[in-house]
Structure formats: C-alpha cells, structure tokens
Amino acid sequence: MQWLLRLLLAMALGLAGGAQAGVMTRTALQARFPSPLMVGEKDTQLPVWPIFKQDATATALIGYVFESVDFAPIPGFSGTPLNLLVALDPKGTFLDVHVLSHHEPVFLEGLGEVPLLRFADQYKGLSLQQNINIGSNANRGEEHASANVYIDGVAKATASVRILNQSLLSAALRVARAKLGFAAGRDPELVARVRRDTYAPMDWDALLKAGLVQRVRLARGTVERAFAGSGVEAPVAGSADDSFCELYVAYLNAPVVGRNLLSDFGWQHLLGRIDDGDHALLVIATGPYTFVGDKFVRGAVPDRLTLKQGELPIELRDLDLDDPFRLPAALRRADAKVFRVIGPAGLDPAHALDFALRVTRDKGMVYPEHVSRSFAVPYTLPPGQVLRPDTDSKGWHGIWRARAWELAVLAAALALLTLVLARPKWIVATPSRLARFRTGYLVFTLVFIGWFAQGQLSIVNITAAIQALVAKRDLAFFLYDPMTVALWAFAAATLVVWGRGTFCGWLCPFGAMQELAGQLTRRIGIRRIRLHRDLDVRLKLLKYGVLAVIVVLAAGSPAWTDRAVEVEPFKTAITLNFVRSWPYVAWAAGLVLANAFLYKGFCRYLCPLGAGLGLLGRVRLLKWIPRRSECGTPCQTCRHRCEYQAIKPGGAIVYEECFQCLDCVSIHDSAERCAPLIARRRDRVIAIRPLPAAAGGTA
Numbered sequence: 047m048q049w050l051l052r053l054l055l056a057m058a059l060g061l062a063g064g065a066q067a068g069v070m071t072r073t074a075l076q077a078r079f080p081s082p083l084m085v086g087e088k089d090t091q092l093p094v095w096p097i098f099k100q101d102a103t104a105t106a107l108i109g110y111v112f113e114s115v116d117f118a119p120i121p122g123f124s125g126t127p128l129n130l131l132v133a134l135d136p137k138g139t140f141l142d143v144h145v146l147s148h149h150e151p152v153f154l155e156g157l158g159e160v161p162l163l164r165f166a167d168q169y170k171g172l173s174l175q176q177n178i179n180i181g182s183n184a185n186r187g188e189e190h191a192s193a194n195v196y197i198d199g200v201a202k203a204t205a206s207v208r209i210l211n212q213s214l215l216s217a218a219l220r221v222a223r224a225k226l227g228f229a230a231g232r233d234p235e236l237v238a239r240v241r242r243d244t245y246a247p248m249d250w251d252a253l254l255k256a257g258l259v260q261r262v263r264l265a266r267g268t269v270e271r272a273f274a275g276s277g278v279e280a281p282v283a284g285s286a287d288d289s290f291c292e293l294y295v296a297y298l299n300a301p302v303v304g305r306n307l308l309s310d311f312g313w314q315h316l317l318g319r320i321d322d323g324d325h326a327l328l329v330i331a332t333g334p335y336t337f338v339g340d341k342f343v344r345g346a347v348p349d350r351l352t353l354k355q356g357e358l359p360i361e362l363r364d365l366d367l368d369d370p371f372r373l374p375a376a377l378r379r380a381d382a383k384v385f386r387v388i389g390p391a392g393l394d395p396a397h398a399l400d401f402a403l404r405v406t407r408d409k410g411m412v413y414p415e416h417v418s419r420s421f422a423v424p425y426t427l428p429p430g431q432v433l434r435p436d437t438d439s440k441g442w443h444g445i446w447r448a449r450a451w452e453l454a455v456l457a458a459a460l461a462l463l464t465l466v467l468a469r470p471k472w473i474v475a476t477p478s479r480l481a482r483f484r485t486g487y488l489v490f491t492l493v494f495i496g497w498f499a500q501g502q503l504s505i506v507n508i509t510a511a512i513q514a515l516v517a518k519r520d521l522a523f524f525l526y527d528p529m530t531v532a533l534w535a536f537a538a539a540t541l542v543v544w545g546r547g548t549f550c551g552w553l554c555p556f557g558a559m560q561e562l563a564g565q566l567t568r569r570i571g572i573r574r575i576r577l578h579r580d581l582d583v584r585l586k587l588l589k590y591g592v593l594a595v596i597v598v599l600a601a602g603s604p605a606w607t608d609r610a611v612e613v614e615p616f617k618t619a620i621t622l623n624f625v626r627s628w629p630y631v632a633w634a635a636g637l638v639l640a641n642a643f644l645y646k647g648f649c650r651y652l653c654p655l656g657a658g659l660g661l662l663g664r665v666r667l668l669k670w671i672p673r674r675s676e677c678g679t680p681c682q683t684c685r686h687r688c689e690y691q692a693i694k695p696g697g698a699i700v701y702e703e704c705f706q707c708l709d710c711v712s713i714h715d716s717a718e719r720c721a722p723l724i725a726r727r728r729d730r731v732i733a734i735r736p737l738p739a740a741a742g743g744t745a
Contacts, residue, residue: 068113109135118216138174150206161200168197177359179347238396238432245301259296262423266290272419278407294330295425312369322448323389332380354400396432399425474712488558496555501529502620505654509600545663547706560641567642582691589657645689660702676722684710
C-alpha cells in the first residue's frame with residue numbers, strides 16, 4: 047500500500063512540473079545515430095540534443111534531434127499523443143522522422159503499423175520552409191502549379207495522419223524558432239492573443255480605414271514584369287493598370303471584425319468551429335485571377351495562396367464556412383474563404399502575416415513547362431487588437447481555458463455530489479427519491495463525463511505515471527487533459543474522506559453504463575445471480591492480482607503494458623464508443639451483458655483501477671455509514687440488500703468494496719424498512735396500549 051500512496055503523492059507534486067514527457071536518452075540516441083555521427087549533451091533549456099559529424103579536421107554540427115511529445119503533445123484519435131523522433135538540420139530540413147510510440151487504434155489492430163511508418167518516412171528531405179500538406183486531403187489535381195509540397199495520406203486513417211502531421215510540424219517549428227533562428231527565435235507558446243474586448247459597430251469602410259481589413263491590388267503590369275524574360279507568352283493584352291487580382295484580408299476571429307462582418311448566429315458558429323488559440327482568416331478576391339483554383343476542394347489547403355511568418359510556412363486550411371458576410375455590393379459575388387490556422391502552429395497575431403499569391407503559367411505546347419511567380423500580400427493586425435502574453439505563459443493553459451465551461455459544469459456536479467454524500471438524509475428519506483437522483487446522476491456521468499468530456503479515469507493514468515517516474519520524467523503531461531486532472535483531484539480528496547466508493551459508485555462512466563444496463567435488465571425481468579459469500583470474497587481478490595501484474599509490467603515493459611491495460615473496457619466503451627475491432631468490442635459488450643446476471647462483475651472482481659483505489663482508500667478517515675448494535679446480530683436486512691456484497695455477516699462494512707450507493711443508509715434511516723426500528727416501534731405501541739379490564743371488575 048505504501049508504494050501506491052507514494053505514487054499518488056508523486057502524481058500530485060508532478061503536476062506542478064514542466065511539460066517534458068520524452069523517453070529517449072543520449073545512449074539510446076547514439077545507437078540510432080552511429081559513428082561518424084555523435085550525439086551531444088542534452089540542451090539545458092530545451093529537450094533537444096545536438097548531432098555532430100566527425101570529419102578529419104573538425105567536428106561539424108549537422109542538426110538537432112528531439113521528441114515531438116516534448117513540444118506538441120497533441121492528443122491522437124485514442125486520446126494519447128503520438129511520439130515522434132525528429133532530426134532537423136540547421137537549415138530546417140528533416141533528416142529523419144521515426145515513430146517512437148502511438149496508440150492509434152486504426153494502426154494498432156486495423157491497418158497495422160506499416161502504413162504509418164511509410165507515411166512518416168515521406169518527411170525525410172522535406173524542409174520546414176516548404177508548405178507540407180497531405181495529398182489525400184488536399185487538391186492534388188493542380189499539384190504542378192501548387193505552392194505546396196504534397197505527401198501521400200493513408201486511406202481510412204485521415205484523422206490519425208493529420209494529427210501526426212500537426213504534431214510533427216508544430217514540434218519542429220518550435221525547435222526551429224528556438225535553435226535555428228527561424229522567426230527571430232520566438233517561442234510559439236508566448237504568442238500574443240487577439241483581444242475580446244474591442245468590439246465596436248463598424249461598417250466595411252470603417253474597417254478598411256482602421257486597418258482591420260486590408261486591401262492589396264495586383265496590377266496586370268506588375269504580373270507581366272515578373273514573368274518578363276521567362277519565355278512565357280503573355281495572355282490577351284490589356285492595360286498595365288488593369289486589375290489582375292484585388293485581395294482583401296481580415297482577421298475574422300477578432301470580435302471587431304467577425305461580429306461586424308457576420309450575423310450573431312454566424313459569429314457564434316465561427317467560434318464553435320475553431321478551438322481556443324486557433325486563427326480564422328478571411329480572404330476575399332476579385333478580378334480575373336483569384337486564389338481559388340478550378341479544382342479547389344472545400345475544406346482543403348489552397349494551392350495558390352500561402353502564409354508565412356518569420357520565413358516559416360504555416361498551413362492554411364479552408365474552414366468551409368457557409369455563413370453570409372456583410373460585404374459591399376461590389377464584393378458579394380467575389381471569392382471569399384475563411385481559412386483556419388491551428389493554435390500549435392504558433393502564428394502570432396502581433397506580427398506580420400506574409401501571405402503570397404502564386405501565379406503559374408505554361409511555357410510550351412506539347413510538354414509545357416510550368417513557370418510560377420509569387421506576389422506578396424502582407425497583413426498586420428492593428429496593435430490595439432492584440433494582447434501580448436506574460437513570459438510565464440504555458441501551453442496547457444489554453445487547453446484549460448478552452449474547456450472552462452466543461453470544468454465549470456463538472457465542478458457544479460461534484461459540489462452537488464459532495465453535498466448529497468455529506469448530508470444524505472433528505473435524499474435517502476424515500477427509496478424513490480434516492481433512485482431518481484442516483485439514476486439521473488449516473489446518466490450525467492455516462493453522457494457528459496464519459497462520452498462528451500472524455501473524463502474516464504483509467505489504470506492507464508497510473509501506468510503512465512509509473513513509467514514517467516521510472517524514466518525520471520515529470521508528470522505535467524497530465525495537465526493537457528483537464529478533466530482527468532480535475533477528477534483525479536476530487537477522487538484523491540474523497541478517498542481520504544469516504545474511500546473508493548465515491549468515484550467507483552458515482553463518477554466512473556463505465557460503472558454508470560453497467561448500472562444503467564442493470565436497471566434496464568431488471569425491469570424486463572432478468573434475475574441476477576448472487577454468489578455465495580465465500581466465493582464472492584475470493585473472486586474480489588482477482589482484481590488485486592490484475593493490478594499487480596499491470597504495475598510490474600508498467601515498470602519494466604511498456605509494450606506489454608499496452609496489451610495488459612486492455613483488460614479495461616473503458617477505451618472501447620467510452621473513449622471510442624465501441625468503434626473498434628471486434629475482439630475489443632466483444633469484450634466490452636460482453637462485460638455489459640454479463641452485468642445483467644452478475645451485478646457489476648467487472649467492477650467487483652476484475653477492475654485494476656478499482657483495486658488501486660480500494661488500496662488507497664485504506665487511508666479513509668471516516669466510518670461514515672451509520673450502524674446499530676443490532677446490525678448483523680440479528681438484523682441482516684442491509685447485508686442481503688447490498689448488491690455489492692460489501693457487508694459482513696456481523697454487520698461491518700467492507701469499505702474497500704463499498705460503492706457508496708446509499709442503499710443501506712436509506713434502509714438504516716427508514717422506519718418502514720429497518721428491522722430494529724420496526725421492532726422498536728412495535729414495542730412502543732405495545733407499551734402504550736391500555737390493558738383490557740378484568741372480567742367482573744368493579745365499575
């Protein structure tokens with residue numbers, strides 16, 4: 047038990063540390079980069095290692111190697127970040143990209159890992175100064191005229207490869223800024239934020255005058271001079287002053303822009319489509335040439351328009367927003383698109399945004415050569431619209447801000463639960479009142495905490511902490527999952543007060559699923575099996591064995607740990623909503639169906655998380671369930687009614703197996719159901735009943 051207590055304390059203290067979560071050591075890296083390459087000492091400021099090459103007369107720096115999870119722990123499709131080993135040369139070219147670990151279901155038990163590894167191999171030789179995009183998700187039809195570099199995607203794994211792409215580029219951009227001098231060394235976590243308090247009613251002309259919408263006109267003569275000498279034939283002649291393309295750019299998620307150009311509904315719709323820290327950029331084009339190609343696909347990356355900041359390319363992706371804009375009549379038929387830039391890209395609204403419009407022409411007739419020129423379209427948000435960050439800002443803060451309302455709902459629900467458990471008298475006054483409250487709360491736990499907020503605590507949290515401690519890493523990666531942190535904090539507090547039952551009985555989404563399914567099967571007449579007390583006690587020891595095996599594996603074999611934790615059906619039933627390969631679905635569904643006959647069999651006999659919480663719950667301060675001297679001797683009502691079989695024949699509560707359902711508390715306080723109270727009431731009635739007069743007595 048002591049090691050588990052130390053683990054919980056370490057988790058609580060570790061949350062205050064940094065965000066590093068890498069697993070590589072210098073020795074392991076040297077094995078990957080053998081002679082004549084040498085791996086230097088780890089940087090004291092950033093988790094990166096320099097790579098040197100020994101020549102005959104000198105030792106040259108050829109690049110830096112790092113893990114993506116240290117810089118961009120973007121959750122994958124399974125909720126766990128991918129971890130990539132990345133090597134960059136001093137010019138920002140990828141020397142190597144290797145998948146160290148992942149938990150993407152489609153590659154674990156679907157397509158296999160080979161397609162994922164092949165996908166990652168495509169980055170070798172590409173540069174951060176190129177616009178790298180996934181071909182299966184973009185417009186490949188105009189690739190020859192594109193301003194982007196395309197790599198092949200993986201069919202049926204669109205979400206996973208996009209997350210890998212975002213993780214890789216976001217992490218590499220951070221290292222490039224810090225170590226290669228890109229973007230003047232700015233840290234992407236310390237970017238300015240758009241102010242939310244500057245809204246004022248403004249029309250289109252006022253927005254233009256204030257510099258919130260900026261216009262760039264590209265004349266035909268400017269384009270022709272750029273192509274002069276290239277051998278490309280000029281199109282139909284026209285005046286050099288004629289407009290070739292006129293572009294308008296606006297920072298749409300600045301309230302003073304978005305609220306004036308969109309309806310109230312459109313503004314709220316936009317905010318709902320982007321995450322905290324993301325950027326929405328409106329681009330409008332008029333004239334013979336536009337940034338939208340003939341084969342442009344909605345939701346894709348534009349081929350003719352690129353964005354850089356500080357010489358680093360940043361991906362623009364069409365947000366596919368259909369809401370109408372309040373535009374002048376002359377612009378209502380213009381091409382207008384809203385492009386999204388994700389927060390991890392590190393775009394800083396306080397610095398210039400360097401858009402470029404790419405124009406491509408063909409040279410020759412039979413086998414045409416494609417000649418391209420790019421034209422600058424600068425945009426700078428006025429200084430009064432941005433809020434510069436504090437220097438101690440951290441990347442996980444944005445995630446907490448984005449989920450603030452979810453955390454507020456959770457906090458209110460936990461406060462209500464605390465009140466009910468601390469003062470249960472009103473709730474347990476009638477069986478129907480308790481049943482209605484408990485059913486409603488379990489529905490909230492399953493739907494909101496589980497399926498919506500993805501707040502299912504798991505043995506995976508414990509194994510991740512063990513592996514981090516064994517590797518002498520901190521645990522601050524938990525901070526990227528606010529719901530998990532909040533629930534663990536509450537569970538830790540209630541372990542000290544009440545024990546395991548608060549989480550297992552009220553806040554576990556899979557436990558709630560089982561109990562709700564059990565209520566349904568009882569209504570249709572399915573009878574449950576009640577095991578003999580001795581067999582029940584022995585079976586309850588199994589979960590401690592499962593916990594011990596997983597803990598040992600976590601300390602020594604991460605690969606086997608990933609397999610062992612699948613004994614938990616939580617990822618299948620809650621995280622992935624049963625969208626997994628059939629063995630996992632069969633296991634999870636089988637446990638739910640078995641619950642119809644053996645009540646919460648998984649929770650009572652197999653759950654390793656429940657076992658850990660049961661051990662930790664031994665620090666409980668209160669014996670909070672009231673007892674009478676008659677409990678157990680002779681009264682057995684509560685013991686027979688307890689579906690968890692957590693009451694001994696003598697009447698004592700086994701708190702390590704109690705799920706805090708309050709049924710026995712309700713019986714204890716009920717004058718109609720508690721046998722000792724019924725007997726006492728009967729005795730009082732007998733005591734106060736007058737004796738009948740003796741026959742033949744004196745009147």
